[in-house]
Amino acid sequence: xxxxxxxxxxxxxxxxxxxxxxxxxxxxxxxxxxxxxxxxxxxxxxxxxxxxxxxxxxxxxxxxxxxxxxxxxxxxxxxxxxxxxxxxxxxxxxxxxxxxxxxxxxxxxxxxxxxxxxxxxxxxxxxxxxxxxxxxxxxxxxxxxxxxxxxxxxxxxxxxxxxxxxxxxxxxxxxxxxxxxxxxxxxxxxxxxxxxxxxxxxxxxxxxxxxxxxxxxxxxxxxxxxxxxxxxxxxxxxxxxxxxxxxxxxxxxxxxxxxxxxxxxxxxxxxxxxxxxxxxxxxxxxxxxxxxxxxxxxxxxxxxxxxxxxxxxxxxxxxxxxxxxxxxxxxxxxxxxxxxxxxxxxxxxxxxxxxxxxxxxxxxxxxxxxxxxxxxxxxxxxxxxxxxxxxxxxxxxxxxxxxxxxxxxxxxxxxxxxxxxxxxxxxxxxxxxxxxxxxxxxxxxxxxxxxxxxxxxxxxxxxxxxxxxxxxxxxxxxxxxxxxxxxxxxxxxxxxxxxxxxxxxxxxxxxxxxxxxxxxxxxxxxxxxxxxxxxxxxxxxxxxxxxxxxxxxxxxxxxxxxxxxxxxxxxxxxxxxxxxxxxxxxxxxxxxxxxxxxxxxxxxxxxxxxxxxxxxxxxxxxxxxxxxxxxxxxxxxxxxxxxxxxxxxxxxxxxxxxxxxxxxxxxxxxxxxxxxxxxxxxxxxxxxxxxxxxxxxxxxxxxxxxxxxxxxxxxxxxxx
Ligand SMILES: *[C@@H]1O[C@H](CO)[C@@H](O)[C@H](O)[C@H]1NC(C)=O
Ligand SMILES: *[C@@H]1O[C@H](CO)[C@@H](O)[C@H](O)[C@H]1NC(C)=O
Ligand SMILES: *[C@@H]1O[C@H](CO)[C@@H](O)[C@H](O)[C@H]1NC(C)=O
Ligand SMILES: *[C@@H]1O[C@H](CO)[C@@H](O)[C@H](O)[C@H]1NC(C)=O
Ligand SMILES: [Cu+2]
Numbered sequence: 001x002x003x004x005x006x007x008x009x010x011x012x013x014x015x016x017x018x019x020x021x022x023x024x025x026x027x028x029x030x031x032x033x034x035x036x037x038x039x040x041x042x043x044x045x046x047x048x049x050x051x052x053x054x055x056x057x058x059x060x061x062x063x064x065x066x067x068x069x070x071x072x073x074x075x076x077x078x079x080x081x082x083x084x085x086x087x088x089x090x091x092x093x094x095x096x097x098x099x100x101x102x103x104x105x106x107x108x109x110x111x112x113x114x115x116x117x118x119x120x121x122x123x124x125x126x127x128x129x130x131x132x133x134x135x136x137x138x139x140x141x142x143x144x145x146x147x148x149x150x151x152x153x154x155x156x157x158x159x160x161x162x163x164x165x166x167x168x169x170x171x172x173x174x175x176x177x178x179x180x181x182x183x184x185x186x187x188x189x190x191x192x193x194x195x196x197x198x199x200x201x202x203x204x205x206x207x208x209x210x211x212x213x214x215x216x217x218x219x220x221x222x223x224x225x226x227x228x229x230x231x232x233x234x235x236x237x238x239x240x241x242x243x244x245x246x247x248x249x250x251x252x253x254x255x256x257x258x259x260x261x262x263x264x265x266x267x268x269x270x271x272x273x274x275x276x277x278x279x280x281x282x283x284x285x286x287x288x289x290x291x292x293x294x295x296x297x298x299x300x301x302x303x304x305x306x307x308x309x310x311x312x313x314x315x316x317x318x319x320x321x322x323x324x325x326x327x328x329x330x331x332x333x334x335x336x337x338x339x340x341x342x343x344x345x346x347x348x349x350x351x352x353x354x355x356x357x358x359x360x361x362x363x364x365x366x367x368x369x370x371x372x373x374x375x376x377x378x379x380x381x382x383x384x385x386x387x388x389x390x391x392x393x394x395x396x397x398x399x400x401x402x403x404x405x406x407x408x409x410x411x412x413x414x415x416x417x418x419x420x421x422x423x424x425x426x427x428x429x430x431x432x433x434x435x436x437x438x439x440x441x442x443x444x445x446x447x448x449x450x451x452x453x454x455x456x457x458x459x460x461x462x463x464x465x466x467x468x469x470x471x472x473x474x475x476x477x478x479x480x481x482x483x484x485x486x487x488x489x490x491x492x493x494x495x496x497x498x499x500x501x502x503x504x505x506x507x508x509x510x511x512x513x514x515x516x517x518x519x520x521x522x523x524x525x526x527x528x529x530x531x532x533x534x535x536x537x538x539x540x541x542x543x544x545x546x547x548x549x550x551x552x553x554x555x556x557x558x559x560x561x562x563x564x565x566x567x568x569x570x571x572x573x574x575x576x577x578x579x580x581x582x583x584x585x586x587x588x589x590x591x592x593x594x595x596x597x598x599x600x601x602x603x604x605x606x607x608x609x610x611x612x613x614x615x616x617x618x619x620x621x622x623x624x625x626x627x628x629x630x631x632x633x634x635x636x637x638x639x640x641x642x643x644x645x646x647x648x649x650x651x652x653x654x655x656x657x658x659x660x661x662x663x664x665x666x667x668x669x670x671x672x673x674x675x676x677x678x679x680x681x682x683x684x685x686x687x688x689x690x691x692x693x694x695x696x697x698x699x700x701x702x703x704x705x706x707x708x709x710x711x712x713x714x715x716x717x718x719x720x
């Protein structure tokens with residue numbers, strides 16, 4: 001037995017080395033197709049897997065039937081049956097005339113009701129919040145699921161529109177082809193009209209031209225010879241179309257002299273990439289022969305280590321994390337940390353003021369639905385083994401529910417890091433070597449907003465830290481140019497970006513993601529404290545001339561909590577519960593810890609900046625208000641910026657010892673570089689929510705160290 005395993009092992013190593021050689025020397029690989037199999041010793045039936053790249057789809061069905069789902073928790077999303085009931089009410093409200101549903105989600109019960117609710121209690125009345133359009137008018141409706149009672153909210157003073165539906169987008173994509181002008185212009189550029197695909201982009205709002213009509217701007221590409229058609233823009237043609245009537249309003253037709261960039265080298269699919277496949281000789285995977293350590297109860301309640309939280313998909317936010325609580329290691333009590341957290345709005349302004357580009361200032365959550373654009377995850381590559389997947393139930397434009405499978409994944413992460421450690425230096429004479437592994441739990445979704453992909457992680461650590469991370473990847477949207485080399489660009493000419501390849505400019509742009517974080521640290525009423533670090537002089541009382549001193553200021557009103565980050569004038573930002581103190585007297589708290597981020601350089605009065613004014617500050621704190629959830633406004637599409645976080649915060653309501661909401665804006669400046677072509681390697685940043693005097697001491701002091709004999713060991717096997 002031992003000998004056989006040894007031989008299997010040798011064969012595996014031999015194959016791996018061969019593979020590496022073939023890869024390095026660019027020789028066709030004779031081994032491709034023979035899937036190496038790895039066998040693990042602890043639980044062999046379970047613990048086998050095929051090579052990562054040559055893998056076949058996982059056999060275990062990840063899908064399950066949702067038709068009989070029932071809600072278990074006040075915050076559970078609407079089920080298929082509930083949506084069907086709501087759809088009937090919507091149909092009869094519009095008396096079977098033409099309507100479109102742009103959002104159909106649970107209307108959360110009042111916070112006090114949810115906080116009081118315990119498992120086993122009857123659920124509070126289930127309500128739906130519906131955003132719809134009919135006869136050119138916006139509707140905002142609250143519908144009681146059981147009784148069918150409908151309440152219509154006044155939308156007469158709202159400037160914007162609800163997000164576009166997938167049906168809106170599908171329908172409008174064909175609109176340009178009804179125009180002879182468009183066909184002619186495409187033909188003049190030597191492009192076959194049958195290769196052309198036009199994608200709808202939100203027009204933003206800049207004044208009269210966008211008023212009153214729900215518009216979209218289509219930009220076209222040739223799909224000839226590449227799946228990465230974004231790299232083959234037909235530059236300068238913008239087809240302005242009315243989304244309600246599908247009528248072409250205007251065709252901007254510039255840039256006829258700009259050639260269509262080449263197709264060669266743009267495709268990123270494994271089957272189309274003609275450079276040798278790079279495969280590490282030894283497969284890597286985190287082994288969990290006994291399965292993961294978390295459970296998801298009643299479809300949405302995640303329990304892992306000392307954490308418990310409610311997790312659900314949302315068409316606008318992507319995911320919502322609610323009722324996040326952590327068990328105190330000293331008392332065993334589950335303590336509240338955050339009532340609700342989610343990505344509230346995005347802002348992606350491109351920095352090119354020319355006619356075909358100036359409007360590109362996307363608000364992806366409010367205009368497109370960050371969750372609606374989150375497609376099924378790719379098991380093993382998007383999320384590791386042992387991930388559990390959660391589906392979403394969304395509503396189509398007629399209100400019919402449908403299932404978006406595998407939209408969220410939940411998994412444990414162990415990357416070889418330490419939760420804490422210490423080795424005692426030999427000079428003290430005490431031999432101490434203590435180290436503990438850092439294991440965390442991640443909830444992830446990936447939104448693919450046409451060309452771009454956003455990977456959003458909520459990562460929970462046993463020491464109480466929540467790390468929120470956004471990773472950007474996918475395809476940079478590019479601009480066609482006549483230049484093939486930077487030496488052709490005149491010295492004083494601005495091409496608004498970087499020449500990435502022949503005839504392609506990656507235009508400079510920003511990405512902002514604003515997070516709604518309703519912190520409830522050990523209770524509803526909290527305060528926001530600016531823990532300012534400042535230089536203090538000793539004035540001759542010490543050989544030291546200066547030191548750094550902490551000066552804490554509690555923000556009394558919202559305006560005092562509009563925070564711009566400054567490296568040379570730093571602060572910590574604490575959300576504390578002033579009514580609850582540790583044994584030694586510190587108020588319990590959580591702090592928001594910024595990391596690499598970016599601030600908008602647009603003029604505050606620039607229309608896109610006004611609409612996305614949540615980027616004016618990195619941190620904001622507002623009074624909790626059930627109607628203030630979407631930092632770019634509830635009706636964000638073509639909005640004028642009248643219903644934004646800036647406007648709410650400028651009301652300057654009292655926030656000391658009140659139920660408050662923290663907002664954090666994460667930003668990225670993106671000056672594209674050649675490595676971003678034809679598809680962009682992932683870049684990421686994030687921020688932390690970290691306990692600060694929340695626990696009496698290090699909460700993971702008694703976490704167990706790893707012991708070799710308890711860990712699974714993988715051995716090579718020659719054949720299946
Ligand atoms: C709508 O706006 C007008 C003008 O600002 C104002 O007089 C009116 O009261 C508003 N209506 C509602 C329902 O808010
Ligand atoms: C434009 O071209 C498309 C594709 O060939 C065709 O279906 C359509 O009828 C043309 N439209 C006009 C107005 O000529
Ligand atoms: C602490 O900060 C506040 C607010 O900025 C300021 O008014 C006060 O003078 C500072 N106190 C000290 C001792 O520096
Ligand atoms: C709650 O938010 C809505 C929408 O911004 C606003 O109309 C209302 O005045 C707010 N209520 C309070 C008490 O601030
Ligand atoms: Cu970017």
